[in-house]
Amino acid sequence: MDQPERAVIVQLNTPVKPIACLAEAQKYGYWGGAARVQMIVMSVASVDDWLHELAALEPISQINSCTRGYQVKASQSDFTNAMQEALSIAQSVWDKSDDVPIGAVVLNSAGEVIGKGGNERELKGDPTAHAEIIALRNAAEKIGSWRLEDCTLVVTLEPCAMCAGAILQSRIPRVVFGAWDEKAGAAGSLWDLLRDRRSLHQVEVISGVLENRSQALLKKFFESVR
Numbered sequence: 001m002d003q004p005e006r007a008v009i010v011q012l013n014t015p016v017k018p019i020a021c022l023a024e025a026q027k028y029g030y031w032g033g034a035a036r037v038q039m040i041v042m043s044v045a046s047v048d049d050w051l052h053e054l055a056a057l058e059p060i061s062q063i064n065s066c067t068r069g070y071q072v073k074a075s076q077s078d079f080t081n082a083m084q085e086a087l088s089i090a091q092s093v094w095d096k097s098d099d100v101p102i103g104a105v106v107l108n109s110a111g112e113v114i115g116k117g118g119n120e121r122e123l124k125g126d127p128t129a130h131a132e133i134i135a136l137r138n139a140a141e142k143i144g145s146w147r148l149e150d151c152t153l154v155v156t157l158e159p160c161a162m163c164a165g166a167i168l169q170s171r172i173p174r175v176v177f178g179a180w181d182e183k184a185g186a187a188g189s190l191w192d193l194l195r196d197r198r199s200l201h202q203v204e205v206i207s208g209v210l211e212n213r214s215q216a217l218l219k220k221f222f223e224s225v226r
Contacts, residue, residue: 079176082107082154083210085116087178087217089131090156093118094221101221104131104155106139106148106172114151115139131155132163136170148172156214158185158207164193167203174204178214 082105089103099119106115117134121127132155140146152174153167159175164186167175175187175194186193187205194203 079107079152079154079206079209082111082113082152083156083176083178083214085113086131086154086156087210087213089116089118090214090217093120093131094217097123098225099123101217102131102155102157104135104153106135107152107154108143109150114142128162130160130163132159133166136166136172140170146170152176154209157181157218158187158189159194160184161186161191161193164191167194168199168201171201172203174206176206176209178209178211179218180207180211 086103086105089105090101091103093099093103094101097120099122102119104115104117105113108114115135115138117131117136117138119131120129120134123129132153135153135155136148139148139151146169148170149172151170151172153172154176155163156178158177158179158181159167160181161184177187180189182189184190187195188207193199194205196202
């Protein structure tokens with residue numbers, strides 16, 4: 001190239017932004033749309049050239065949560081009641097400990113709650129005692145199997161990398177969460193481990209269910225501990 005290669009990082013901050021990714025995204029066959037997508041595009045002469053190429057792309061339209069270009073099978077409204085229960089668990093976490101108020105439930109294929117969990121990291125001094133982990137363990141014990149196929153995990157905050165790994169190991173096909181976690185989220189904010197095509201198992205992700213309530217609870221908690 002006549003001009004030195006440049007790495008341009010473009011971050012999209014809207015919850016749903018249909019976009020076709022270049023370079024690294026195409027390399028791994030990854031399409032990002034539901035969450036904040038970070039794209040590293042190599043060998044572009046300027047940011048203007050990159051934006052021009054981007055504008056010329058035909059968007060992956062009408063895809064709310066997409067990886068590998070598939071349409072989500074469920075909607076936010078399907079999980080409102082479950083998220084309300086997860087929020088109740090999160091509130092109880094705050095009531096009894098100094099833990100960040102996060103709650104999670106696991107639903108079976110009939111929509112019945114088979115697992116519950118609240119953040120207990122501080123309460124039990126256990127770095128793995130996140131709400132999702134506890135809910136997954138609870139559900140696995142309930143059905144007598146570590147394979148939680150046909151189940152859905154509903155959690156008030158976007159899962160972290162540790163919880164994303166546990167979700168993949170449990171073979172859960174769907175995760176629903178309320179608030180985004182800009183600092184540690186692994187379902188679209190900082191990483192997108194659940195929908196990485198390099199993994200043997202990919203997860204359908206639905207975000208923003210009762211998001212304002214989840215955010216408000218977390219904000220109130222952190223303001224109280226400052």
